[in-house]
Amino acid sequence: MSDTSSAAAKSLPPAHPFDDDKLKEECGVFGVIGLAEAANFVALGLHALQHRGQEAGGIVCHDPEHGFNSARRFGYVRDNFTKTSVMETLPGPLAIGHVRYSTAGSKGAVIRDVQPFFGEFSMGGAAIAHNGNITNADALRKELIERGSIFQSSSDSECIIHLMARSLQRNIPERMEDALRRVEGAFSVVAMTRTKLMGVRDPHGVRPLVLGRLGDGWVLSSESCALDIIGAELVREIEPGEMVVISDGKVESSFPFRPRPSKFCIFEHVYFSRPDSIIGGKSVYETRRQIGVELARENPVDADMVCPVPDSGTPAAIGYSQESGIPYAMGIIRNQYMGRTFIEPTEQIRDMGVRLKLNVNRALIKGKRVILVDDSVVRGTTTRKIKDMFLDAGAAEVHFRIASPPTAWPCFYGVDTPEREKLLAATMSEDEMCEHLKVDSLKFISLDGLYRAVGEATGRKKDCPQYCDACFSGEYPVTPSDQVEKGFELKAAE
Structure with missing residues (x-):
């Protein structure tokens, strides 16, 4: 396989050096079959999935004349996969791609960690791109190395x-299937051979994967928004535990794993x-707006305006405003051009915190009682900085309303969570x-309220x-065995 990877193993600054108080997105996967110059469509799809991973991206393609080719790069899709010199090396009607934020393995910038991964088997080559996290990877890796596997x-x-290489099954x-039966945790996989595009979700369906169609071609994507950018039609979601194999314009579906309860x-x-x-047939925007509605019902407060912490808090803030009757206002203005290469974050610059990225609309909020709606509180560092900015600008009161329950446990299924x-x-x-952050009030949506907002009218089922x-x-649906082996203590049974 020809590989046009950038070989430099250098250290890159984080994509958002002043936004370390958010859970980092996992990864995004995208695949296309049956369209000329498929890699161009994959590049567009990865651009639409950039929010799921900003560290690096890669594309593998196949062309009957040129065989398998790949390109892997650090940084944004727009900076790497819009160049003619790169895209000309990726011909053919079949391609898959991946955008990455490292959640397992090296946190440094190492090109060999950039997906898709490729393997040459006796029956031909195959490439895979994976969104999620394998919770028994340490045990599998140890076993495989002891049996002679050489990891790259x-x-x-x-x-x-x-x-896959050690499986005795007859085709890729x-x-x-055989390999994924050994895997625990969360996986949405897009894979390819010389003639087939494949997509698989783990039996719990933790991570998303959707099927789309464009003319005579088929598309697999982490999210439906990436179908929109290429003009593809959303056909359906891949079901938990489902595997689809697409070739010759046909989609074959199977369910090779033991059924488990859905745990998206x-x-x-x-x-x-x-x-x-679109998730589960419902607009993500509408769900987030409804989260704000539930948040206002559960946690009202007298105030003069509702302001989102942009951009992720905006739909919930709109819902909170609509339900409470308190006017919605743009109390924070976001600098849309805060990029990776803006400035090296020296200690002096870091002390400015979020001010490089967000600025308070002083004329609007001076003397006002403000409700700030954000999606989550992780470490609390950004919350304190935003509160200080509002008080410095003359706000009379600052109330935080959070559009998720308190984040008290790490994720082991493909999200980079602090210890x-x-x-x-x-x-x-x-x-x-609330006292630690020194705000006038701090309230989170309840877990039942969140379930109601996503469409579960009776709230959360305690038993399942x-x-x-x-x-x-x-409550982890799949035991994070590697982490338990390292000493992580699971929640005691109630």
């Missing part, structure tokens, strides 16, 4: 390729997915957090929750 990356996803789709990540509704995506002791809600009650909400509840 620090990524948990590479285990899938090695398991069957080998992938509820934080996709809150933050990860783009608001213009539990660094999560504010893991060590403090709501009242203690309808979603994965482990970051709020500490």
Whole structure:
């Protein structure tokens, strides 16, 4: 396979050096079959999925004349995969791609960790791109190395390729099935051979994956918003535990895993997915607006205006305003041009905190009682800085309303979460957090309220929750065995 990767293993600054108080998106995957110059469509799709990973991206394609080719780069899709010199090296009607924010393996910039991963088997080559996290990767990796496998990356996803290589099944789709039966955790995988595009979701369906169609071609994507950018039609979501194999214009579906209860990540509704995506047949924007409605019903407060913490708090702030009758206002203006290369974040610049990215609309908020709506509180560092900015600008009161329950547990299914002791809600009650942040009030939506907002009228089922909400509840649908082995303590049974 020809590989036009950039070989420099250098250290890059984080994509948002002043926004370290958010859970970092996992990854995004995209695949196309049956369209001329498929890699161009993949590049557009990855651009639409950039919010899911800004560290690096890669594309693998296949052309009958040129075979497999790939390109992997650090940084944004727009800076790498819009260049003719790169895209000309990626011919053919079949391609897959991946955007990455590292959640397992090396946190440094190492090109060998950039997906898709490729393997050459006796029946031909195959490439895979994985969104999620394998919770038994350490044990699998140790076993595979002891049996002679030579790993090229620090990524948990590479285990899938090695398991496929050791499978005795007769073709690549069957080998992938065989490999994924050994895998625990969360996975939405887009893969390809010389003639086939494949998509698989884990039995719980923790991470998203959708199927689209464009003319005679088919598309797999982490989110429906990436179908829109290429003009593709959303056909349906890939079901939990489903595997689709697309070739010769046909989609074959199977369910090779033992059925499990659906546990889609509820934080996709809150933050990860783009608001213009569709999840479960429902607009993500409308769900977030409804979260604001529930938040206003549960936690009213007298105030003069409702302001979002942009951009993720905007739909919930609109819902809060509509339900409460308190006017909505743009109390914070976001600098849209705060990019990776703006300035090296020296200590002096870091002290400015979020002011480089967000600025308070002083004339609007002076003397006003303000409700600030944000999607989450992780460490609390950004919340304190924003509160200080409002008080410095003359706000009379600052009330925070949070569009998710307290984040008290780390995620092990493909989200980069701080260690539990660094999560504010893991060590403090709501009242203690309010005092620590020195705000006039701080209230979170309840877990039942969040479930009602996403369409579960009766709230959360205690015996079998309808979603994965482990970051709020500490109830993990798949035991994070690698982390337990390292000493992580699960929540005690009630």
